Amino acid sequence: MTPAGSSTVFSDELARAADAASYAAGGYEDRDYRIAGHRIRVRLAGPPTLQRLLSALDHLRVAQAGEPELVVAVCEIDGEMPHGPWQNAVLAGGAVRGDLPHGGFFLAHDGALTVFDRARAAGYYWQERGLWNRRHPLYPLSPILGDWLGARGVYLVPAAAVGNERGSVLLAGAPGSGKSHAMHACVRGGLRYIGDDACLLDAGETTLLRSVYRTTHASRRTLDLMQHLAPLSAGADWTSAGGYETIFLDDHAPAALMTEAPLSAIGIVEQFSGPRSRVRAATSGDALAALAPWALRNVPGAGQPMLEQLARVVGATPAVHLECGTDPAGIATAVEGLL
Amino acid sequence: MSRFRPNSPPVVHETVGDETIIVNLDAGVYYALNSSGSRLWIELERGVQVAELVDDVARQSGASADEVEAAVRAFIDTLVAEDLVVEAENGDQPGAPSVTWPTGTGFTAPALERYTDMQELLLLDPIHDIGVGGWAEER
Known part of the structure; x- marks a missing residue:
């Protein structure tokens, strides 16, 4: 060879x-x-x-x-x-x-x-x-x-996604912004998850979020604030270099996982030091900046065509800054309000 | 300084609403342009001559040509320094100004926000792109 x-x-x-x-x-x-x-x-x-x-x-x-x-x-x-x-x-x-x-x-x-x-x-x-x-x-x-x-026309995006029978919210942001934390808070609050590390954005006539991996991750902060997750860890072999525990959440709660739902909104995940969570309006540019660079980086050879498709979806989808407080219930309430 | 074009590849860009997101895929740096910057970017991408662009913006916005020229030149200098645009070649088709600017409200200076969080990750976990020079031609 x-x-x-x-x-x-x-x-x-x-x-x-x-x-x-x-x-x-x-x-x-x-x-x-x-x-x-x-x-x-x-x-x-x-x-x-x-x-x-x-x-x-x-x-x-x-x-x-x-x-x-x-x-x-x-x-x-x-x-x-x-x-x-x-x-x-x-x-x-x-x-x-x-x-x-x-x-x-x-x-x-x-x-x-x-x-x-x-x-x-x-x-x-x-x-x-x-x-x-x-x-x-x-x-x-x-x-x-x-x-x-x-x-x-189906894009692998490094974002979490949660939803219910009404639709789904894409939780976007840079690594470490708290996407997994927000996802776990939403599931604890009664929503279902479509993905954590990654999900598929299907840019068809109706934009769908689709599941690809059922794994979820939890940082030390998440495990401290949501202690019910600690016993669910898949173990040291699955712990990432960044210290995130891997959890096959649907092994413990099968109904927590859904495989697809129409995209309702994009939440740009940000940490907020207070207990309460809040939502404030974001522009399409904010949402594209939170999603596209990371998505492009993860797909070999991705370039202008993928960015154009992501922009088309983002431009047609409501977007908010999701400021996540320390109370997980508040995060779930804020996200449910977007569905 | 006459005409410029996006340095593509590795630069990709898209305008949504009145904002433009630009990503330098090689450097791992991305940028957001404000409304004024987006308008200028669109015109540069269309191959509009810088002098023509300055005249058009000054005429539409009511700002002085000197003010507009200083801001546009500084903006282009930044884009060049960041490797986001390069001078257009003679063969590239020149375009005419087409963007509508707010009238009577003066000229808002273009702004470029630079984000390096992705670059920091790339430095920790670099990806080396290599060309296809090792391959023979297809038979």
């Missing part, structure tokens, strides 16, 4: 390498998911470590039927990763990202490699044997889903 080789030959070789990994693992275990209305197949070649990585998608799993629209092979590998142009880069750290000339991308990061061949709708995720990637436990699918769904 040579960096200087044709990229289509390279894709063929990746497919063969994935097949070889699956042979070594005793064959693929195929799992089908319905994500934002699309049938997506994950071909799993590896031990329980990899299966755990996919548990965040369990709620979207469906029985196998028919041909999938997108196939992603998820493999562990002993020894060297498949060779590619990323090995030419001299790195101080972090990820290496690049485009495939015939459409798609590669992303090498923390002992893992993601490749997406857009023309073949084929994705690959390789991981060094035994690696448990605490920094990015959802890494296998996010870049691929972001790219593939984005081409279909």
Whole structure:
């Protein structure tokens, strides 16, 4: 496998390498998911470590039927990763990202490699044997889903979402702004969650928020203020580098999770030092600034078309600054008022 | 200083309402323009000559041409310093001013708000983009 080789030959070789990994693992275990209305197949070649990585998608799993629209092979590998142009880069750290000339991308990061061949709708995720990637436990699918769904008008956005039978509110903001905290407060107050770290913004005729991962996260502050969450933690393996506990909330309260709802409003989450929460008007520009830069950063190759679509949705959706006080009940009340 | 265009890629931009959001995807820095800045941005993107732009804004707003020119030049200097615009090439089509400015209320100076929180995260967890130079041509 040579960096200087044709990229289509390279894709063929990746497919063969994935097949070889699956042979070594005793064959693929195929799992089908319905994500934002699309049938997506994950071909799993590896031990329980990899299966755990996919548990965040369990709620979207469906029985196998028919041909999938997108196939992603998820493999562990002993020894060297498949060779590619990323090995030419001299790195101080972090990820290496690049485009495939015939459409798609590669992303090498923390002992893992993601490749997406857009023309073949084929994705690959390789991981060094035994690696448990605490920094990015959802890494296998996010870049691929972001790219593939984005081409279909469904955008993977790093925001939380809550709702009820009337609609949903997208909780946007920079990392650390308190989106997860607000989401947990809303669920405690009787609303349901669609996503925490990420959700899908389906920019169809009616804009929908759709679920992608069922995992939620809680900071130390959240656990202090909502002590019922502490016993629900998935454990140290799932604790992020930033100290956030992972909680599979729907394992403990299945009704807390909903898979989609029409978008009613955007709340720009901000911390407020007092006990009470309050809502004040935001402009579309405020909402776009709170959402779009982070969304663009997370999807390889995202650019002007995605920004234009996000702006179109944001421009048609009421937006507020959601100043979250220390009393969780007040946060839920404020958000419910937007539905 | 004649004409400018957005430095795209890596710069992406979109106007919603009377605000513009600009993101430099390479630097991880994003910006918000106020209403005046958005109007100027739209005109620059259309390839309007700076001198023509200054005349048009001064005429519509009732402000003095000197005041408008100083503000527009300072604004463009900032955009250039932030790598958000570059000088347009000769081949780019020039455009005519098309934006309506508030009349009789004077000229509000353009303002650019700069946000670096995403850049700070990128520095902690950098992503190195590499080109496709390693690939041979498709056969």
